[in-house]
Amino acid sequence: MIELFIERVGTKSIVGNIYKGKVVKVLPGMQSAFVEIGMKKAAFIHVSDMNPKSVKELNCIGLDSKVIEGDDVEGVESDKTELIELEVEGSHNNTVKYPSIEEQISESEEIVVQVTKNYIGAKGARLVKHISIPGRFIVLMPDSNHIGVSRKIESSVERERLISILEEIRPEGYGLIARTVSLSVSKDQLQDDLDILLRIIQKLNKDIETAKAPSKLYEDHDLIFKILRDIASPEVSKIIIDSKEDYEKMATYLDEYMPKCEVNIEYYENNKVSLFDAYNIELEIDKILDKKVWLKSGGYIVVDYTEALTVIDVNTGKFVGSYDFNDTILKTNLEAAKEIALQLKLRNIGGIIIIDFIDMEPDEDKAKVLSVLEENLKGDRAKALVIDITILGLVEITRKRVQEPVAKIITEPCPYCEGKGMVRSRITVSYDIMRAITKLARSMKKRIVVETHSDIADIILDNEKENIDILESTHSVSIVIKSNPLLSYEQYKITSS
16 A cells, blocks of 8 residues: 655644534526635535435544444434435435425524535635544444444454444444444454544534634544554555654654554664655655656557546557557556556545546456456545546546545646746747837947846847847837846846936
8 A cells, every 4th residue: 555645834734623603605507506614715515515314424533434434324304395406426216305504504504514625726625514533443433323344344244343343332313334444343442442532522612602703613633643544454564764752752652542553653863865865755755746757568658637636648659569569558457457556545536537548449448457456446535436438538537535636736837937837938029029019229228238047138138139139220229138137037137217
């Protein structure tokens, strides 16, 4: 399992946090509302997040939905007469009916909400009205009677065992879901985990009564504790950390809350070689920033981001195969399918992903590629849904998005091209400057001074010297071209007097 988690001081995720918010605007046309939670921008809640009908719809506290998936939850009957029909992704039914948003909340009303998605770009945080608190082994859901088990626990015997335990320990008025790491965990361990969560809920309920909106009622753990709570499993044998303070926090947390966890916490204290250098982490991070990813065969994929979706193109590159044309294409697509599943996790790409596989004629080849793609996405903590290959060879994937892709977290738009990915050519900029000079010369200016990048200055002096001489003699103006190393290719300054 390879995954990349990034959290920086000042940009901590708010997913999982619980707030007492104030409704600032209800939008009946969108069946949504904006809620002030004390952040710079109002958050967003949809009618479907006011009335969960199944665990799939809970999306609770940012844990991937595969971790907390269970059977459908019976909906609470409403005495509202006006219902809104909405399509629900992954629902067995085509539509789910909800009371309209304006019947459930009104402007200036105070409500308790939980964040399921961070602020992403210009979009506000996504909220739900039903809250869920994750523990090490279980998820606690107030105002619910549901019991569920992670679908990653495939053994029917183990599922029945966990359901039986949860039924015994479940407090009245609460729902419980056994997480994947609860596999083979004893009843005592599950009870201890539940006791901790109940104490959190008790404090939360007291704060709800006294807090004024908008205010934060509960803050989810930082990255250090999330790793131990959500990532540490029998598959993880060692965690290496280079901060003494955080190492001690981790060790203490393990001793107090996870005494039976066999993960070894190792403090890295090599003063000569940093942890990142020792494990080539910088090199791996650089790789996930590249648009082009090479495959072992010599083929490659290209990952490109747009505002609405991510596009991935597959190419044979240097791979020419050794048998026939169809075999070469199939091998490239199969290898690309594995790599794409890995890159989605590494880069934390969410939302809509379109993959342009190399066109395949045989239907069995298309089925093989889809099967490999789906199989490699099974271990993904974020829920991903693969759509069938179209006649154009395109595959659509929807993957749960909780925060920005890694590329947007650790990079920023180029100050020179302003995020366009391209700059005007040097010859084009030189023509722009000449048009500006000509306009000023005709306006009876006596002196014109141009500051531009040295390459642009050289092009103007080499190619436009004759035109400059004509302007100077025709309009009795002095034109000076200067190099300025601080300017980019597209930048230039013109002063006149």
